[in-house]
Amino acid sequence: MSRTGINLSEKLQNLGITKSECCQFIPSEKPNECQCGLTKREHAQPLVNSEQNWTRDTCTRPGGITNAYGGIRFADKNEISKYIRVYYRTEMDKMISLLFGKSYWHMKPPKLLISVTGGAQVAVSELVRDILCKGLVKAATSTDGWITTGGTNAGIMKHVGETVRFTRSKVTLIGIASWTATSRNEDLISCDEDTPLRFAKSQYLEPNHTHFILVDDSKYNDFGGEIQFRAKLESEISKIKKIPIILVVVEGGPNTAATVLESLKKSIPCGYKLNWNDFSKPLNIFFDQYLNIQIKNANKRTCAKSFQSQSFVFDFMNFKELSRI
Numbered sequence: 117m118s119r120t121g122i123n124l125s126e127k128l129q130n131l132g133i134t135k136s137e138c139c140q141f142i143p144s145e146k147p148n149e150c151q152c153g154l155t156k157r158e159h160a161q162p163l164v165n166s167e168q169n170w171t172r173d174t175c176t177r178p179g180g181i182t183n184a185y186g187g188i189r190f191a192d193k194n195e196i197s198k199y200i201r202v203y204y205r206t207e208m209d210k211m212i213s214l215l216f217g218k219s220y221w222h223m224k225p226p227k228l229l230i231s232v233t234g235g236a237q238v239a240v241s242e243l244v245r246d247i248l249c250k251g252l253v254k255a256a257t258s259t260d261g262w263i264t265t266g267g268t269n270a271g272i273m274k275h276v277g278e279t280v281r282f283t284r285s286k287v288t289l290i291g292i293a294s295w296t297a298t299s300r301n302e303d304l305i306s307c308d309e310d311t312p313l314r315f316a317k318s319q320y321l322e323p324n325h326t327h328f329i330l331v332d333d334s335k336y337n338d339f340g341g342e343i344q345f346r347a348k349l350e351s352e353i354s355k356i357k358k359i360p361i362i363l364v365v366v367e368g369g370p371n372t373a374a375t376v377l378e379s380l381k382k383s384i385p386c387g388y389k390l391n392w393n394d395f396s397k398p399l400n401i402f403f404d405q406y407l408n409i410q411i412k413n414a415n416k417r418t419c420a421k422s423f424q425s426q427s428f429v430f431d432f433m434n435f436k437e438l439s440r441i
């Protein structure tokens with residue numbers, strides 16, 4: 117029994133959030149390995165036979181109620197970070213129940229949602245990085261807002277997390293990361309709300325995040341499985357609670373571009389920062405450099421147009437205004 121008096125497994129059953137499982141063994145180039153990255157033995161039975169190429173939409177299914185839910189206590193930190201593993205096709209009404217439902221995370225709806233994305237490396241100077249991160253955290257704190265990131269201990273995600281810690285800000289910082297890319301994710305397999313897991317400092321997840329949503333698509337040899345889910349969830353939170361949302365892009369590579377694209381599909385405005393001196397640089401540069409890796413040319417013009425009309429340049433220095441490009 118948990119402290120709330122409700123049996124946890126019953127709670128999770130009621131919530132109906134599952135993990136993912138690959139249900140088709142489609143051989144990869146490696147011996148005895150499926151294109152999902154697991155061996156045959158690691159697959160749940162029964163398997164469906166197929167000759168096709170592996171895609172997560174055709175080769176995965178909900179794999180039973182999630183087996184990773186609870187809290188993590190990172191070293192040198194008193195607060196417990198909550199986490200859950202979720203199937204990438206989890207319905208958004210279930211996610212909304214998880215976030216705001218009394219029996220689950222019971223979070224207070226934000227008044228602003230700042231979604232931060234960027235590469236694992238941030239090339240901007242320390243000073244600029246500090247101003248940027250302090251600005252973001254200040255914006256969230258002063259508006260009762262949330263910040264969402266990719267949740268990993270690298271790049272802008274790490275810097276935002278550390279800024280929250282150094283400024284002792286009480287801000288909700290949610291990491292939406294890939295379950296399959298999370299190193300040693302087997303350590304997170306536990307469903308016990310009352311006994312948090314103890315984690316050392318240098319894990320894949322950034323320890324100052326207050327919550328982690330780990331998106332499972334069964335693709336164990338790839339990154340970026342959380343991208344579409346993240347845009348969908350952010351858009352849903354924004355719609356249901358009728359709050360403004362902005363995506364802040366700080367450099368990055370193809371996965372950042374994919375994140376921008378998914379956000380644009382959900383009409384989430386994007387603030388973009390290439391480097392400190394490049395605020396006014398045409399956003400097409402970004403598209404030429406990255407997005408053409410992700411999208412076909414036919415689609416590119418529409419997206420570029422949409423990106424420009426919906427994008428903002430954020431005044432991080434003064435943190436006062438959003439000016440339309």
Ligand SMILES: [Zn+2]
Nearest residue numbers: 138140150152
């Ligand atoms: Zn497989």
